[in-house]
Amino acid sequence: MVTKECLAEFEDKFKGEIREKKFLTPTQILYLVDKKDLPDMAYYLQYHPEFDESYYVMGIGSDERQLAGKFAYAPVINMLDGSGKRENFYVILKARLDKDNPEFPSVAQKLPAALWAEREVRDLLGFKPLDHPDLRRLITPEDWPEGVYPLRKDHAYNASPAGELQDGYKKAPEDTSTVPIGPYHMALDEPAHFRLFVKGEEIVDVDYRGFYSHRGIEKIGEGRLTYNQIFYIAERICGICGFQHSSAYAMAVENIAGVEIPARAQYIRTILLEIERIHSHLLWAGVACHLVGFDTGFMYAWRIREEPVMWLAERLTGNRKTYGMNIVGGVRRDFLDYRKTEILDKMKQLKKDVEKLYNIAVSSDILIKRAKDVGVLPYKVAKDYGVVGPTARASGRNIDVRRDHKVFAYKDVDFDVPVYKDGDVLARLLVRLDEVLQSISIIEQAVDQMPEGDIFTPIGKLPPYQEALGYTEAHRGEVIHYVLTGTNNKVYRWKVRAPTYNNLAAVPEMLKGYRVADAPLIIASIDPCYACTERVQIVDVKTGKVKALNEAEFNDLSIKASEEL
Amino acid sequence: MEDVKISYTESLISWKRPDLRVGVPVTVKYPLVPTEKPPEYRGKPHIDPNVCIGCGACVRACPADALTAEWDLENGLKSIVSNPARCIRCGRCEEACPTGAMKLTLEFELATPNKEDLVEVVEHHLTKCKKCGDYTEFTERQVEKAFQILPKEIVDANALGEKMQLCRECRMEESVKILAAQGRIIGDPLLLPPQHAKGGEK
Numbered sequence A: 001m002v003t004k005e006c007l008a009e010f011e012d013k014f015k016g017e018i019r020e021k022k023f024l025t026p027t028q029i030l031y032l033v034d035k036k037d038l039p040d041m042a043y044y045l046q047y048h049p050e051f052d053e054s055y056y057v058m059g060i061g062s063d064e065r066q067l068a069g070k071f072a073y074a075p076v077i078n079m080l081d082g083s084g085k086r087e088n089f090y091v092i093l094k095a096r097l098d099k100d101n102p103e104f105p106s107v108a109q110k111l112p113a114a115l116w117a118e119r120e121v122r123d124l125l126g127f128k129p130l131d132h133p134d135l136r137r138l139i140t141p142e143d144w145p146e147g148v149y150p151l152r153k154d155h156a157y158n159a160s161p162a163g164e165l166q167d168g169y170k171k172a173p174e175d176t177s178t179v180p181i182g183p184y185h186m187a188l189d190e191p192a193h194f195r196l197f198v199k200g201e202e203i204v205d206v207d208y209r210g211f212y213s214h215r216g217i218e219k220i221g222e223g224r225l226t227y228n229q230i231f232y233i234a235e236r237i238c239g240i241c242g243f244q245h246s247s248a249y250a251m252a253v254e255n256i257a258g259v260e261i262p263a264r265a266q267y268i269r270t271i272l273l274e275i276e277r278i279h280s281h282l283l284w285a286g287v288a289c290h291l292v293g294f295d296t297g298f299m300y301a302w303r304i305r306e307e308p309v310m311w312l313a314e315r316l317t318g319n320r321k322t323y324g325m326n327i328v329g330g331v332r333r334d335f336l337d338y339r340k341t342e343i344l345d346k347m348k349q350l351k352k353d354v355e356k357l358y359n360i361a362v363s364s365d366i367l368i369k370r371a372k373d374v375g376v377l378p379y380k381v382a383k384d385y386g387v388v389g390p391t392a393r394a395s396g397r398n399i400d401v402r403r404d405h406k407v408f409a410y411k412d413v414d415f416d417v418p419v420y421k422d423g424d425v426l427a428r429l430l431v432r433l434d435e436v437l438q439s440i441s442i443i444e445q446a447v448d449q450m451p452e453g454d455i456f457t458p459i460g461k462l463p464p465y466q467e468a469l470g471y472t473e474a475h476r477g478e479v480i481h482y483v484l485t486g487t488n489n490k491v492y493r494w495k496v497r498a499p500t501y502n503n504l505a506a507v508p509e510m511l512k513g514y515r516v517a518d519a520p521l522i523i524a525s526i527d528p529c530y531a532c533t534e535r536v537q538i539v540d541v542k543t544g545k546v547k548a549l550n551e552a553e554f555n556d557l558s559i560k561a562s563e564e565l
Numbered sequence B: 001m002e003d004v005k006i007s008y009t010e011s012l013i014s015w016k017r018p019d020l021r022v023g024v025p026v027t028v029k030y031p032l033v034p035t036e037k038p039p040e041y042r043g044k045p046h047i048d049p050n051v052c053i054g055c056g057a058c059v060r061a062c063p064a065d066a067l068t069a070e071w072d073l074e075n076g077l078k079s080i081v082s083n084p085a086r087c088i089r090c091g092r093c094e095e096a097c098p099t100g101a102m103k104l105t106l107e108f109e110l111a112t113p114n115k116e117d118l119v120e121v122v123e124h125h126l127t128k129c130k131k132c133g134d135y136t137e138f139t140e141r142q143v144e145k146a147f148q149i150l151p152k153e154i155v156d157a158n159a160l161g162e163k164m165q166l167c168r169e170c171r172m173e174e175s176v177k178i179l180a181a182q183g184r185i186i187g188d189p190l191l192l193p194p195q196h197a198k199g200g201e202k
């Protein structure tokens, strides 16, 4: 009810600018609007006084020239009432852009959260965000030719043209030296490139360049797979939160088909999502311990992750990772009865283990001193950048898709959403450890309450040219998938936004003012979803001397910082 | 957890680790000691060549193109080729298989200097067309199985006994004669070979 009032207020304020209104689901509202109003509308919704936790989720760019003769750009806002009194919802502001000159006034000039999204639509679709503050390349590599836009429908999914190499780095500020971290980073396992501009030990500014492992998955999904085959590639978007992606994708398609999946399937999804969260948080806690030189904690966290968490996942799904359990309409396999008591036993064991880890971690002086008041992300910056997940909750943001949007069986179980105000690395650690304990309790409740019945509702042909969102709260924050169906059980547009996309854009803000030795820990503290830096190169801009540090040396720098304490 | 008061040293002391002399070690000496996989485990897929009928349902289900069907219409052969090196262990093939020939095994140690070693091929003979003598797109076992499971009334009502022994072209001729007026389509186009070659030519 209150939602309706809020919408009426919005419609009233922008009377005359709204062409069409459509409920994709009862809590997903799509407005077809004029592009010139995008910045004002997005700003109004993000800083809505009553829906105070709202944020810009993503910007969907799509080539709809075959459908509507135009391109489309659609910012999505998650409307959240922090007090929990009103029903939360998603607003999609869709604007059509001219097919020959797809320009639009940039939302990013008002909302930093849109910075990346608009660089992305420029790279992949050739849109022109006017007055965007920083239109350097984000996704396409330095040698991608100008004027070739891979997500346009006239670009083949397997075409990869060559172009001239260009320099895309930000210029270093006066009187600073540059410390590049990456493209290979030692703490995690994927390429990313941070360039720290330092004065002595202090970081004054940061440039980020990434997307080295951009695989064009959306294009493959649109070009070659059927809607039931996309699961297997959706699950492989990430080696850690694969099931989150496949569940979010399933939810989007199920929303389009208009089916409610059986209760038992919802419970099975919920249990697996939580098992995945526990494994991810423990993995991360181990890495954080290792980065501060506290290897006892690292070994301990990884041992309890292996047995019982991965052990259990293997028995419930057939594999430790890439569970392969989802299908549109439910899940593919049921839990065997005799595993039920096993889950409960293992959860009891895990709870003891995690409490022990918690105790040991918070009573370790090294860890506390390295993590406290380091990498602080204030509430306001977190909101401006649309930061999500534990990173946001450690900065006082009271947001959690599981609770706010009542997905799957989360509506039937009790759990707390831990929120810390400090915004430092320590808070990010504590949020995650608290969440593991909550996850254990969610699994226990779900196993207890799990209803009998079907695990799957058959779905026939999908209606063509319908759209919807699907979302889950992954370990790092909200995972959101947008699907626009095509004909013949194919997908016309599939857009994926992983949580790290929002969180990473805010990392430069967290690094400023801290020391080079803190950088690995701060970067790792958002649990970034590319993995680690294997080699660090220190360039002294004044002398032009290059010094390469290998992984061990860079880690040593971080571990030495602990020893100094 | 603001109420945690004990010091790091104290908590380390109070932390009882398993006694390796009496308890279970944390790690095992893999691969010197074999590990056990649970019955739910999804390992390398295996086709039981005695049970497979060569229908190709698994091929169509496979999202990773790890399964393919290869046609040799000259010699009347259809092979189901499984390439576990491409396989993503999703188990769709097992779900699609109508005979239970396709099973994911518990096997996972597949390291090999030559990926080709892992490939499994199940070869099937195609039936010959009663009318023109060319090979049809049905394997012998497929036809056998179809007669086994289809109720006699259905076979008779649709004159399947006759039709299943014809090649695609002859069947189409027949169908055109009999069914064109009703505009009914028979056969699943996806099960057909890529090209229908006349005897002798590729």
Ligand code: SF4
Binding pocket: B045, B061, B062, B063, B064, B065, B066, B067, B086, B087, B088, B089, B090, B091, B092, B093, B094
């Ligand atoms: S398990 Fe999946 S990928 Fe592997 S062969 Fe079967 S269908 Fe193909």
Ligand code: SF4
Binding pocket: B047, B051, B052, B053, B054, B055, B056, B057, B058, B059, B080, B096, B097, B098, B099, B100, B101, B102
């Ligand atoms: S689905 Fe089963 S019977 Fe058919 S070809 Fe594949 S393995 Fe053989």
